[in-house]
Every structure is written in C-alpha cells, then in structure tokens.
Amino acid sequence: MDRYKEIIPAWERFWETLHRPLSPVIRTNTLRISPLELQKRLEAKGFRLEPLPWDETAFKVEGEIPIGNTVEHWLGYYYVQEATQAFPVRALAPRPGERVLDLCAAPGGKTTQIAQLMENKGLLVANDPAPKRLRALLANLYRLGVLCAVVTGLRGEEFPKGIHFDRVLVDAPCSAEGTARRHPRLRRGAPLGIIRRMAGLQKRLLSHALKLVRPGGIVVYSTCTIAPEENEAVVKYALDQGLAELLPWEPPVPYSPGLTSFSGEEYGPELKKAVRFYPHHFDSEGGFVAVLKRTS
Ligand SMILES: C[S@@+](CC[C@H](N)C(=O)[O-])C[C@H]1O[C@@H](n2cnc3c(N)ncnc32)[C@H](O)[C@@H]1O
Missing domain, CATH: 3.40.50.150 (Vaccinia Virus protein VP39)
Incomplete structure (x- = not known):
C-alpha cells in the first residue's frame, strides 16, 4: 500500500487500523422485523449489539458464537454486511x-x-x-x-x-x-x-x-x-x-x-x-x- 502514502490522510492510523480485527455488522431486514425487535431477540441469546449512530437498521455485534449461526439469520431477519x-x-x-x-x-x-x-x-x-x-x-x-x-x-x-x-x-x-x-x-x-x-x-x-x-x-x-x-x-x-x-x-x-x-x-x-x-x-x-x- 506504500504507493498510497501521499493520498491517505493520517497514514500511521490507517496502517495501524489495518492490523486490528473488525467486528461484524448486521443490517436489519426491515421486510421481516423491526430493528428493536431484532435487538431484543439477539440480546436474549447473549449477543451484545451496539447500534451504529448513522444507521437505525444496523448494529455492531459481539458474541460467543458466529452471528451467522442463529435461527434469526436463517429466517432472514438480518444480513451480515460490513x-x-x-x-x-x-x-x-x-x-x-x-x-x-x-x-x-x-x-x-x-x-x-x-x-x-x-x-x-x-x-x-x-x-x-x-x-x-x-x-x-x-x-x-x-x-x-x-x-x-x-x-x-x-x-x-x-x-x-x-x-x-x-x-x-x-x-x-x-x-x-x-x-x-x-x-x-x-x-x-x-x-x-x-x-x-x-x-x-x-x-x-x-x-x-x-x-x-x-x-x-x-x-x-x-x-x-x-x-x-x-x-x-x-x-x-x-x-x-x-x-x-x-x-x-x-x-x-x-x-x-x-x-x-x-x-x-x-x-x-x-x-x-x-x-x-x-x-x-x-x-x-x-x-x-x-x-x-x-x-x-
Ligand atoms: C463486489 S462483488 C458484488 C457484491 C454485491 N453487490 C453485494 O453487495 O453482495 C462484484 C460482483 O461482480 C460480478 N462480476 C464479475 N464480472 C462481471 C461482469 N462482467 N458483469 C457483471 N458482474 C460481474 C462478480 O461475479 C461479483 O459477484
């Protein structure tokens, strides 16, 4: 990525961020469920959800099992989307x-x-x-x-x-x-x-x-x-x-x-x-x- 050093602002922070893990983000499928209802269901299963301040349908998620392994995912209540x-x-x-x-x-x-x-x-x-x-x-x-x-x-x-x-x-x-x-x-x-x-x-x-x-x-x-x-x-x-x-x-x-x-x-x-x-x-x-x- 060195060829981008002159165009990426705060290069050191950019480079350091590339080495940090990324938490999954999910987008509520509003065709099937509301964000609030989805949050309640996933939190009841032990996931920690942090709403993204700029998008009322999206949450950053942490949990002990992969977020793709739930019945709610299978039912199409959300899509894992960065x-x-x-x-x-x-x-x-x-x-x-x-x-x-x-x-x-x-x-x-x-x-x-x-x-x-x-x-x-x-x-x-x-x-x-x-x-x-x-x-x-x-x-x-x-x-x-x-x-x-x-x-x-x-x-x-x-x-x-x-x-x-x-x-x-x-x-x-x-x-x-x-x-x-x-x-x-x-x-x-x-x-x-x-x-x-x-x-x-x-x-x-x-x-x-x-x-x-x-x-x-x-x-x-x-x-x-x-x-x-x-x-x-x-x-x-x-x-x-x-x-x-x-x-x-x-x-x-x-x-x-x-x-x-x-x-x-x-x-x-x-x-x-x-x-x-x-x-x-x-x-x-x-x-x-x-x-x-x-x-x-
Ligand atoms: C960045 S991915 C798309 C991701 C998708 N929009 C999403 O949000 O899930 C780019 C897609 O372009 C497709 N693709 C490759 N060559 C293409 C072409 N000539 N015309 C249209 N799509 C093409 C690939 O198969 C790939 O699925």
Missing part, C-alpha cells in the same frame, strides 16, 4: 415502485438492501454472470423475503438495452484492497496487473450502465478498493463519454473527497464530489462511491 458496504445503496436512494438494476449483484447484500428501501414494490433486476455466486444470491433473496426481484446471469457490459431503469447500481468487481483488514495479504496492495485488468472491465461496466438508465436517472458506481485506477479514473472515463454529470453526495460518516490526480494522471476538480472511505475513519473497511446522473 458498515462501508451499506453506503452505495444509501447513495442510490431507490424508492418504492421504481425500476432498479443491480448490475453486479451477487451474493446480494446490496440487492436485498435495495428491496428493503423499495418496500418490495416495483421492479428490481439483480444481475451477475458468476453461476456459483448466483446461487448464493438466489438463496439470500429467498431468505430475506425479496418479492420484487428477477435474476439474470449476464455479463453486465452486455446487458440488453430496452428497459429504461430509474436507477442502476454498479458495485463493480475490483481488486478489493479495502478489505485488507480481513485479508492480510492485501495489506501489501493488489498487484498492478490485476488493478489494470479490473479497471478495463469497470470502465466497460460503468459506461454501459449509463446507457441503461433513463435520462435524469441515477447510476451509483462503487468499489471496495483504494486504487485510483479503479475509482476516479473509471468515473472520469465514463464522464468523458458526455452522457452524465457527477452529483455531490454527503455520507453521514467521516470520509475523504475523491482525488483530482494520482501518479501523474489528472482526473480534474469534479472528482472531489466522489467519496473515499478509509478503515480508520469509522472503524470499517475501505471503499469508494460516486453518484452520476444521466443528462442526455
């Missing part, structure tokens, strides 16, 4: 009755969160080309009682045009450097070859997503990586196609603005509107979110 991972859908802000596409959906953390905000009303298309991951996606949709979703198994960059979606989420495949707290080998940073390969696919996915959304519609681009080549460079590439503008978005937690340049590459002042999350900001993983609006 805190940073909840922000792309909050930025997407889907509403009941809309047409929403989740282009890289498996295993369904964000699809199920979208369905909650849509209150199970409207059309939610959950797409992912990886067969094994599709099975996990389907299982999660059933478990959480998602009724408004259809599932497709296409490469996102080939998703057919025709339906004009109100909102599209591109939670892109990435080099996952932001998950280095859980995957120590990533503390060295991802190999540059992987970063470049991912960036090519991400550019195709985001450019195509902008053609799938209606004029005036919203596309959210998110990753769980720190690499600017997979974040700001991808958004700049998509903006340069002239179909969209970048919207400002303020998350309710500490964050850093998107970069305007890195390693000799210029992304421009516009990219400050994107959001970077680092693990030492609110004891989480790392990630990136950009909100684009189709203009023509």
Whole structure:
C-alpha cells in the first residue's frame, strides 16, 4: 500500500487500523422485523449489539458464537454486511415502485438492501454472470423475503438495452484492497496487473450502465478498493463519454473527497464530489462511491 502514502490522510492510523480485527455488522431486514425487535431477540441469546449512530437498521455485534449461526439469520431477519458496504445503496436512494438494476449483484447484500428501501414494490433486476455466486444470491433473496426481484446471469457490459431503469447500481468487481483488514495479504496492495485488468472491465461496466438508465436517472458506481485506477479514473472515463454529470453526495460518516490526480494522471476538480472511505475513519473497511446522473 506504500504507493498510497501521499493520498491517505493520517497514514500511521490507517496502517495501524489495518492490523486490528473488525467486528461484524448486521443490517436489519426491515421486510421481516423491526430493528428493536431484532435487538431484543439477539440480546436474549447473549449477543451484545451496539447500534451504529448513522444507521437505525444496523448494529455492531459481539458474541460467543458466529452471528451467522442463529435461527434469526436463517429466517432472514438480518444480513451480515460490513458498515462501508451499506453506503452505495444509501447513495442510490431507490424508492418504492421504481425500476432498479443491480448490475453486479451477487451474493446480494446490496440487492436485498435495495428491496428493503423499495418496500418490495416495483421492479428490481439483480444481475451477475458468476453461476456459483448466483446461487448464493438466489438463496439470500429467498431468505430475506425479496418479492420484487428477477435474476439474470449476464455479463453486465452486455446487458440488453430496452428497459429504461430509474436507477442502476454498479458495485463493480475490483481488486478489493479495502478489505485488507480481513485479508492480510492485501495489506501489501493488489498487484498492478490485476488493478489494470479490473479497471478495463469497470470502465466497460460503468459506461454501459449509463446507457441503461433513463435520462435524469441515477447510476451509483462503487468499489471496495483504494486504487485510483479503479475509482476516479473509471468515473472520469465514463464522464468523458458526455452522457452524465457527477452529483455531490454527503455520507453521514467521516470520509475523504475523491482525488483530482494520482501518479501523474489528472482526473480534474469534479472528482472531489466522489467519496473515499478509509478503515480508520469509522472503524470499517475501505471503499469508494460516486453518484452520476444521466443528462442526455
Ligand atoms: C463486489 S462483488 C458484488 C457484491 C454485491 N453487490 C453485494 O453487495 O453482495 C462484484 C460482483 O461482480 C460480478 N462480476 C464479475 N464480472 C462481471 C461482469 N462482467 N458483469 C457483471 N458482474 C460481474 C462478480 O461475479 C461479483 O459477484
């Protein structure tokens, strides 16, 4: 990660945080239960739940057994979702009755969160080309009682045009450097070859997503990586196609603005509107979110 020393604020704290364990976070499935009721049930089983101050549906959890091993999990009362991972859908802000596409959906953390905000009303298309991951996606949709979703198994960059979606989420495949707290080998940073390969696919996915959304519609681009080549460079590439503008978005937690340049590459002042999350900001993983609006 040394190549990020100049861009990550409070580098020492960032590096120290990467070596600290991460408590699991759960998101209440409000399609099935209220946060208060869920808290009571899990506390009665001996779990300690700490509500996240910025999200009334989420709790940090500690307990003697893994949080995935409960009947409440099996009944779909909650989804284990790292805190940073909840922000792309909050930025997407889907509403009941809309047409929403989740282009890289498996295993369904964000699809199920979208369905909650849509209150199970409207059309939610959950797409992912990886067969094994599709099975996990389907299982999660059933478990959480998602009724408004259809599932497709296409490469996102080939998703057919025709339906004009109100909102599209591109939670892109990435080099996952932001998950280095859980995957120590990533503390060295991802190999540059992987970063470049991912960036090519991400550019195709985001450019195509902008053609799938209606004029005036919203596309959210998110990753769980720190690499600017997979974040700001991808958004700049998509903006340069002239179909969209970048919207400002303020998350309710500490964050850093998107970069305007890195390693000799210029992304421009516009990219400050994107959001970077680092693990030492609110004891989480790392990630990136950009909100684009189709203009023509
Ligand atoms: C970061 S994960 C998505 C996580 C998911 N959104 C969630 O919250 O549970 C990225 C996903 O992109 C999928 N993917 C890989 N290549 C793709 C492509 N060409 N088009 C669409 N999705 C792709 C992977 O199979 C993987 O499931």
